[in-house]
Amino acid sequence: MKTEVISGIAGKKYTLCTLDSGLKIYLYKMPGFTSYYGMFGTRYGSIDNAFVDQNGNTVELPEGIAHFLEHKLFESEDGDAFTKYSKTGAYSNAYTSFDRTCYLFSCSQRFYENLGILLDFVRSPYFTAETVAKEQGIIGQEIRMYDDQPTWQVLFNMLSAMFYSHPVKIDIAGTVESISKITHELLYKCYDKFYNLSNMFITLAGDFDEEEVLGFINKNLKTTPKSEVVPAAIKEPDEVVKPYVEVNLEVAKPLFCMGFKEKLSSDGVCIKDAIAMDVLLRMLVGSASSLYKTLLEKELINEEFAPEYFTGRNIAIPMFEGESKDPKMVKELILKELEKFKTQGLDPVLFEAVRKDMFGRMLRRFDSAESVCSMLADANVMGYEPFEYIENLKNLKIEQVADRLSVFDTEKCVLSVVRRGI
Amino acid sequence: MELVRQYRIVSPNIIIITEVLKFKAGDFLKPTAIAPGIDGLFIKNDRFSTTHISINLYIPLNKTTLAHNALLTYVLSSCCAEYPDFTALNLKICQLYGADIGGVADKVGDTQVLRFFSFTVDDELTDQDSSVVLESFELLCKMLFEPSVENEAFKTADLQRERRLTLEKIEGLINEKRSYAINKTIFEMYKNEAFGQFKTGSIEDVCAITEKSLYKAWKELLSSAKVRVQVIGKKLPDGLFENLAERFEGCNRNPMQIVPAVPKNPPQKVNRVDEVMEVAQGKLVMGFTTTFTGNDTETAFLAVFSDLLGGGPYSKLFKNVREKLSLCYYCAARCNRAKGYLMIDSGVEAENAIKAEEEILKQLEDIKSGNFDAEDLAASIRSIKESLRGLNDSQAALDGWYSLKVVGNPTSPEEFIAALEGVTKEDVIRAAGLYTLDTVYRIVPKGKEGVMAYEN
Numbered sequence: 001m002k003t004e005v006i007s008g009i010a011g012k013k014y015t016l017c018t019l020d021s022g023l024k025i026y027l028y029k030m031p032g033f034t035s036y037y038g039m040f041g042t043r044y045g046s047i048d049n050a051f052v053d054q055n056g057n058t059v060e061l062p063e064g065i066a067h068f069l070e071h072k073l074f075e076s077e078d079g080d081a082f083t084k085y086s087k088t089g090a091y092s093n094a095y096t097s098f099d100r101t102c103y104l105f106s107c108s109q110r111f112y113e114n115l116g117i118l119l120d121f122v123r124s125p126y127f128t129a130e131t132v133a134k135e136q137g138i139i140g141q142e143i144r145m146y147d148d149q150p151t152w153q154v155l156f157n158m159l160s161a162m163f164y165s166h167p168v169k170i171d172i173a174g175t176v177e178s179i180s181k182i183t184h185e186l187l188y189k190c191y192d193k194f195y196n197l198s199n200m201f202i203t204l205a206g207d208f209d210e211e212e213v214l215g216f217i218n219k220n221l222k223t224t225p226k227s228e229v230v231p232a233a234i235k236e237p238d239e240v241v242k243p244y245v246e247v248n249l250e251v252a253k254p255l256f257c258m259g260f261k262e263k264l265s266s267d268g269v270c271i272k273d274a275i276a277m278d279v280l281l282r283m284l285v286g287s288a289s290s291l292y293k294t295l296l297e298k299e300l301i302n303e304e305f306a307p308e309y310f311t312g313r314n315i316a317i318p319m320f321e322g323e324s325k326d327p328k329m330v331k332e333l334i335l336k337e338l339e340k341f342k343t344q345g346l347d348p349v350l351f352e353a354v355r356k357d358m359f360g361r362m363l364r365r366f367d368s369a370e371s372v373c374s375m376l377a378d379a380n381v382m383g384y385e386p387f388e389y390i391e392n393l394k395n396l397k398i399e400q401v402a403d404r405l406s407v408f409d410t411e412k413c414v415l416s417v418v419r420r421g422i
Numbered sequence: 423m424e425l426v427r428q429y430r431i432v433s434p435n436i437i438i439i440t441e442v443l444k445f446k447a448g449d450f451l452k453p454t455a456i457a458p459g460i461d462g463l464f465i466k467n468d469r470f471s472t473t474h475i476s477i478n479l480y481i482p483l484n485k486t487t488l489a490h491n492a493l494l495t496y497v498l499s500s501c502c503a504e505y506p507d508f509t510a511l512n513l514k515i516c517q518l519y520g521a522d523i524g525g526v527a528d529k530v531g532d533t534q535v536l537r538f539f540s541f542t543v544d545d546e547l548t549d550q551d552s553s554v555v556l557e558s559f560e561l562l563c564k565m566l567f568e569p570s571v572e573n574e575a576f577k578t579a580d581l582q583r584e585r586r587l588t589l590e591k592i593e594g595l596i597n598e599k600r601s602y603a604i605n606k607t608i609f610e611m612y613k614n615e616a617f618g619q620f621k622t623g624s625i626e627d628v629c630a631i632t633e634k635s636l637y638k639a640w641k642e643l644l645s646s647a648k649v650r651v652q653v654i655g656k657k658l659p660d661g662l663f664e665n666l667a668e669r670f671e672g673c674n675r676n677p678m679q680i681v682p683a684v685p686k687n688p689p690q691k692v693n694r695v696d697e698v699m700e701v702a703q704g705k706l707v708m709g710f711t712t713t714f715t716g717n718d719t720e721t722a723f724l725a726v727f728s729d730l731l732g733g734g735p736y737s738k739l740f741k742n743v744r745e746k747l748s749l750c751y752y753c754a755a756r757c758n759r760a761k762g763y764l765m766i767d768s769g770v771e772a773e774n775a776i777k778a779e780e781e782i783l784k785q786l787e788d789i790k791s792g793n794f795d796a797e798d799l800a801a802s803i804r805s806i807k808e809s810l811r812g813l814n815d816s817q818a819a820l821d822g823w824y825s826l827k828v829v830g831n832p833t834s835p836e837e838f839i840a841a842l843e844g845v846t847k848e849d850v851i852r853a854a855g856l857y858t859l860d861t862v863y864r865i866v867p868k869g870k871e872g873v874m875a876y877e878n
Binding site: 010030031032034035083085086088107108109134137138142144145147148149150151248250251252253287288290292293297299302303304323350354356357358359360362363364366368421 | 468469470471472507508509513515516517518519520521541542543547548583586587590591593594595596597598599699700701703734735736744748750751752769771797798801804805807808809811812814815816817
């Protein structure tokens with residue numbers, strides 16, 4: 001076990017403890033706060049649809065199994081976690097995203113009792129044929145709910161048009177057909193593989209004594225022998241599948257999602273590049289940009305419009321989402337503005353304003369236990385030191401931002417549109 | 423002008439200072455400009471390294487002024503005389519270290535609430551010479567009191583831009599079926615009242631707004647609104663309340679009375695509305711009304727009842743309708759104690775819709791007849807108390823809590839917690855008996871009209 005205190009900007013600091021099992025624990029003390037927030041996560045999400053076993057064979061998994069497992073882990077032999085939390089009054093939940101599954105609670109009282117429940121149920125899988133069958137019905141309904149969400153559909157259609165085989169294009173919940181292949185044996189297999197403590201992390205924030213918390217975790221955590229996850233290699237060509245995709249759904253105005261396929265190095269996303277891209281996107285189409293003004297004046301966007309640097313473990317897509325009467329025109333104007341940025345350079349006044357804006361927003365996040373835990377989890381899953389983001393933002397240079405313009409290759413652009421059928 | 427300071431110690435780290443500004447005749451050259459009072463609320467909270475300031479304007483909800491006031495909030499927060507161009511204004515806001523400065527229109531009971539807020543990091547965290555907190559507050563005041571206008575009219579470009587954005591917000595409601603269904607149910611339930619309107623007003627009312635009528639609405643708003651300024655942070659910036667009071671001095675103040683909402687009488691028969699759409703999943707929303715309303719303390723038992731019915735995982739609807747019978751993916755109940763309604767909404771497969779509706783009513787009947795676990799009731803009270811305690815850890819949440827308390831003295835979260843602790847099983851049974859089914863609104867997937875049809 002190794003414990004260190006890591007200091008960062010504006011007197012902020014956190015404690016990082018790495019257990020012999022490989023589990024990383026991040027503790028962020030918040031003096032004077034009433035609430036505690038805790039998260040137990042694993043680097044296992046919808047993109048982990050295959051792994052390499054000890055014999056070197058690639059094992060393929062049904063789409064949506066990480067999300068299915070998350071639903072089922074709430075149940076233990078002695079009752080489900082929701083019931084246990086309702087006895088303490090804590091709020092509890094869980095979510096599965098592309099690259100992680102997280103179980104969380106927040107409370108203002110009985111912190112150790114709540115932490116104990118979290119440590120216990122995440123380490124106590126209990127799956128039977130009967131409970132799996134029942135869950136297939138509930139998740140089936142959840143999938144159908146997503147079918148009716150145009151914002152969800154427009155994103156996944158974009159991902160499918162961008163990638164040939166990268167598993168980011170798989171719907172997180174899977175399909176009614178794919179989840180029908182899930183069995184309780186398969187869930188145990190995935191649990192053993194991806195819920196090994198060396199693949200997991202805990203983040204906690206609140207007004208607690210760090211040593212006491214670490215002592216409690218050490219005493220109450222069930223450990224298992226360390227084993228490594230060997231992910232199956234992702235073979236993805238540089239080209240996009242198709243530049244345009246459109247489907248019909250009941251919406252008022254056409255919805256669009258436009259993204260650029262970015263080539264990542266084998267190390268995944270570099271945090272410095274990610275910050276520079278975040279700044280670039282805001283300089284390009286943020287509320288203080290001239291393009292945002294043009295798009296509004298031409299009545300091509302509304303308040304739903306926003307840029308996003310969609311990142312995760314082995315995922316990085318600069319994208320733009322919104323509603324428009326003419327999504328193709330929006331695309332054209334964005335491409336034109338990018339060309340202008342490339343030939344005329346970036347405006348230093350706007351750069352400095354956007355950098356300050358993002359810096360202030362990041363600082364504010366340290367006032368929320370939930371935001372702090374999410375920031376620490378992001379850093380763990382994507383493999384950087386938590387304070388790196390804000391420190392790099394403080395020292396960011398305009399040249400680093402200009403460098404990121406090379407990502408925007410017109411040939412790698414995909415536009416996805418959802419509009420009402422005629 | 424005389425400042426009367428009232429202190430109320432709620433808990434060791436929360437002291438509410440209510441500053442009642444009393445204006446006396448004779449302090450002003452023109453006695454007609456005497457304003458009867460503006461509330462200031464400072465919540466001292468040392469744990470944050472940020473300061474949250476809001477200026478809240480309260481006016482009676484009225485169908486003829488609703489759309490004007492809502493649009494006004496968005497026009498005022500998009501530009502001002504000093505920054506007539508919204509891009510220049512947004513650049514200025516970025517330079518204030520990511521300050522959140524803007525306005526939002528809401529409704530609580532029969533009151534329209536227009537909230538103008540500024541949320542900034544504290545000055546010591548910036549490397550700026552000037553005060554970010556005060557500069558943001560100044561900017562907020564400029565938006566509210568010094569808008570970009572000419573010849574007693576707002577500028578056409580600003581009106582057109584914000585009007586289009588508002589119209590698209592109304593039309594875009596259909597994109598999210600769950601919230602669309604809830605809004606449609608409220609509209610159906612309160613068709614004949616201003617409360618039934620979406621918070622931006624109707625498409626027709628928004629379209630009818632002109633540059634001049636908006637200007638008139640602005641003047642009227644500053645004159646007639648009841649005002650409360652709220653500051654949450656380590657310290658109350660010097661002169662902030664006085665500065666605001668001075669700005670209001672020239673506004674020909676004549677604030678309107680803010681009164682409790684008028685609840686709806688029970689309907690003669692249930693209003694059933696179906697809408698057929700190209701969707702995979704159906705939606706079922708059931709709206710109930712009650713004539714029982716009151717302040718936070720008097721209605722705490724209604725909050726417990728609706729949470730026990732359809733709040734957390736211990737609730738009747740979650741446990742039975744979702745988990746045990748798998749009739750829907752979500753099924754939630756929430757009550758609006760200001761206006762007096764209860765809303766149950768769920769996403770259902772068309773084949774399950776009729777059964778889900780019966781089962782929801784059965785769960786409600788179960789509560790009426792006392793058929794619920796004492797442990798589930800305790801769990802519900804614990805859970806509501808937990809979420810209330812957490813309010814003190816978020817300035818935005820705390821500000822929202824207070825700014826939406828529109829009638830009388832605002833209750834603190836701690837006072838509401840105390841009221842919850844006294845709620846008994848009998849109270850919950852009584853609460854269940856207070857509601858009458860008013861409207862059932864459903865989204866029917868195209869082609870499934872048959873399976874979702876009611877018998878008779």
